[in-house]
Amino acid sequence: DEAMLTLELKVPPFMHNISYDIQFFSMEYPDYVGSQYNDKVTVTVNSPSKGVSTYVFDVNSGDFVFESSDIPGTGFDLFAVRWSWWQHKWVPTSPSYPDTVTTTVYWSDDAGASALITRQHPVAPNETITITFDIRDVGDNQFDSAVFIDNVRFLGYGFTNIRALKTWQDVNGGTLEPGDRIHYMVTISNSGTISQPNNPGNEFEDFIPANTTYVAGSVTATSGTANYDSNENKITWNGVIPGESSVLISFDVVVDSDLEHTSIISNQGTVFWDVDEDGVNEAQELTDDPTVDDGVDQDGDGETGDDDPTIAVVLLYNISEMLEGFSDDTPEEAAYQDYHGFDWFETSVGSAESCFEVAGGYYYSTLNSFKTQLRSTDTPHYWNYTFNWMSGLSLSWWTVNFTCGNSSETADLILSFRNSSGVEIARLKFEYLPTGADPPNNYAPVLYYLDSNDVWNQLHSDFQNGFLFNGWYMLRVEQNGTSRLNYSLYRVNVGLTDKKSDSNLGTSLSELTQVKWSTTQNPVVAPMFFWDEHRVGFS
Known part of the structure; x- marks a missing residue:
C-alpha cells in the first residue's frame, strides 16, 4: 500500500527554506525492527533553483523513540495478547492486568512512533x-503505519542589499592639475544576509572618464575578477559578494596633459545585482561619492545623498580667494555664486517675519549687498558653502564688509560657523546696548566672539565702549595654526581697530560648510544689517 500528499507552493519574497514537522507511527515497531518489514516515509522537495532534496526515514532508521504506552489516543496505543495456560484462552494484556502465576506485569507494546521531527529544505524566493x-508498506501489507504532518512553513528570511561608494585621490598631491594621476577606490558592500552571486554578465562596470587615460595594469580587486575592457574603455568586475561583506576595486587614470581650462573629471560606476535571487542581475546601483549630496535623486529611491557622481576638478592655477559681491544677484532673492561653473556659495531666503535677501541700491563698492533683519519668531537662516570640489586647497580665512545703524531697543544677531556635521567652529554676536544718548536711537551694536570657555569677548571699534556706530566695517576670521582662530575688526578709512586670538570651538575653519544666522530677540523694529564684498581665502 502507498499514500501520497503533494503540495505546490509559491515561495514568498526573501524566504530561503521550507520547514515542516513530521511524526511516523507504525505497528511494525518494535517487533520487526531489523527485518524486511520496514515501512517508509519519504519527503521530497523539488526546487527549480536548489534542485531536489529528500528526507527518508523508516522503522529501521533509529528514529522511533515512543512505544504504545507513550502515545495514548493515537490509534497506535496497541498491546499484544498472550495465551493464559491456566485459563486456557487468549486474554488481553494491559498495564493493570497481572500475571497471577508470576505476579508481574506481562503486557507488551505492539506499536511505536518517532518523536515529532522538524526538517528543513533549501528553496529560493519567488519560485514555485x-x-x-x-x-x-515495505515487505508486507499487513501492519498499519501512518504519518502526522504539521506546521508546513517558510523560514530563512534574508535579502541582498547593495551599496557602492567611490572616492578618489590625487596621487601627485596638491591641487589636481593636467598630467596628474588619479587613484579611484570603489567599495561595493552587501549589507544583507544573502550573497550576491556571480550571475551572467558583469556585476560592475565603470567607464573611464573623459579627459583621462587608463593606467595599464592598475586595476585590482580584493576578490572576484577585475579587468580593463579596452574596446569599450571601461573597468569590469565579476564575482560573489557574500552577505555582510564587501569588495574593494581600485584603478588609476592620468589627467590629459593638454587641458587648457578648468575642467570637471566626473565619474560614476554601476553595480548590477540580483534583488530577487532569480539568477539575473536586474537591479542597478550607482556609485556614490560619500562627501557630496547634489540634491538630485538619480536612482528614483527618494534620496539624493546616495547616488552622487565622483567629481574631481582640474585647476590650471591655484585659487587664493573667491569673492561674492552680490552684484550679479537679484534684489529681494537669495544669493548664489560660482567659480567657473562650480557653485561655492548659496544663501537661504527670508520670510514674512524676517528679511534675509539681496538688497539693491545700497552697497559698499559693488552694486547690491545682502540685507539681514531677523526676528526670533522666525526660523534660522543660512549662508551655505561648497568647497569639496577643490582638491588640495584648504579654507584659511573668511571676511565680510558690513554696516549697521542704531536702534531704540535691545536686539541681537548671532552668527554660528559650522561644519557639515553641525560641529561649531566659531560664534559671533552683535548685541545692541544702551549708549546713554537720548531716545529714540539710544542703542548701538557691539561685537563679541565666544571663546572655548563659553565666555563672550568683545572686539572693539575705535569708538567709545567699542560701539559700532554708523559706517562700514570689515570682519575677518582666520585660522591660526591647527586649533586657534584670529578675530579682526576693521573700520573703513581707519584700519584695524581690534584683533584677538582664541581657540576654535570645535573644529577647524577649513571644515566650514555653513554660517547659521539667528536672534534671541523679537524687537518692535528689528535692526538692519547690510553685508557686502564677502571673500574666502585658501592655502
Whole structure:
C-alpha cells in the first residue's frame, strides 16, 4: 500500500527554506525492527533553483523513540495478547492486568512512533516548488503505519542589499592639475544576509572618464575578477559578494596633459545585482561619492545623498580667494555664486517675519549687498558653502564688509560657523546696548566672539565702549595654526581697530560648510544689517 500528499507552493519574497514537522507511527515497531518489514516515509522537495532534496526515514532508521504506552489516543496505543495456560484462552494484556502465576506485569507494546521531527529544505524566493509526502508498506501489507504532518512553513528570511561608494585621490598631491594621476577606490558592500552571486554578465562596470587615460595594469580587486575592457574603455568586475561583506576595486587614470581650462573629471560606476535571487542581475546601483549630496535623486529611491557622481576638478592655477559681491544677484532673492561653473556659495531666503535677501541700491563698492533683519519668531537662516570640489586647497580665512545703524531697543544677531556635521567652529554676536544718548536711537551694536570657555569677548571699534556706530566695517576670521582662530575688526578709512586670538570651538575653519544666522530677540523694529564684498581665502 502507498499514500501520497503533494503540495505546490509559491515561495514568498526573501524566504530561503521550507520547514515542516513530521511524526511516523507504525505497528511494525518494535517487533520487526531489523527485518524486511520496514515501512517508509519519504519527503521530497523539488526546487527549480536548489534542485531536489529528500528526507527518508523508516522503522529501521533509529528514529522511533515512543512505544504504545507513550502515545495514548493515537490509534497506535496497541498491546499484544498472550495465551493464559491456566485459563486456557487468549486474554488481553494491559498495564493493570497481572500475571497471577508470576505476579508481574506481562503486557507488551505492539506499536511505536518517532518523536515529532522538524526538517528543513533549501528553496529560493519567488519560485514555485513541489513538496511530496509519501508513505508506503515495505515487505508486507499487513501492519498499519501512518504519518502526522504539521506546521508546513517558510523560514530563512534574508535579502541582498547593495551599496557602492567611490572616492578618489590625487596621487601627485596638491591641487589636481593636467598630467596628474588619479587613484579611484570603489567599495561595493552587501549589507544583507544573502550573497550576491556571480550571475551572467558583469556585476560592475565603470567607464573611464573623459579627459583621462587608463593606467595599464592598475586595476585590482580584493576578490572576484577585475579587468580593463579596452574596446569599450571601461573597468569590469565579476564575482560573489557574500552577505555582510564587501569588495574593494581600485584603478588609476592620468589627467590629459593638454587641458587648457578648468575642467570637471566626473565619474560614476554601476553595480548590477540580483534583488530577487532569480539568477539575473536586474537591479542597478550607482556609485556614490560619500562627501557630496547634489540634491538630485538619480536612482528614483527618494534620496539624493546616495547616488552622487565622483567629481574631481582640474585647476590650471591655484585659487587664493573667491569673492561674492552680490552684484550679479537679484534684489529681494537669495544669493548664489560660482567659480567657473562650480557653485561655492548659496544663501537661504527670508520670510514674512524676517528679511534675509539681496538688497539693491545700497552697497559698499559693488552694486547690491545682502540685507539681514531677523526676528526670533522666525526660523534660522543660512549662508551655505561648497568647497569639496577643490582638491588640495584648504579654507584659511573668511571676511565680510558690513554696516549697521542704531536702534531704540535691545536686539541681537548671532552668527554660528559650522561644519557639515553641525560641529561649531566659531560664534559671533552683535548685541545692541544702551549708549546713554537720548531716545529714540539710544542703542548701538557691539561685537563679541565666544571663546572655548563659553565666555563672550568683545572686539572693539575705535569708538567709545567699542560701539559700532554708523559706517562700514570689515570682519575677518582666520585660522591660526591647527586649533586657534584670529578675530579682526576693521573700520573703513581707519584700519584695524581690534584683533584677538582664541581657540576654535570645535573644529577647524577649513571644515566650514555653513554660517547659521539667528536672534534671541523679537524687537518692535528689528535692526538692519547690510553685508557686502564677502571673500574666502585658501592655502
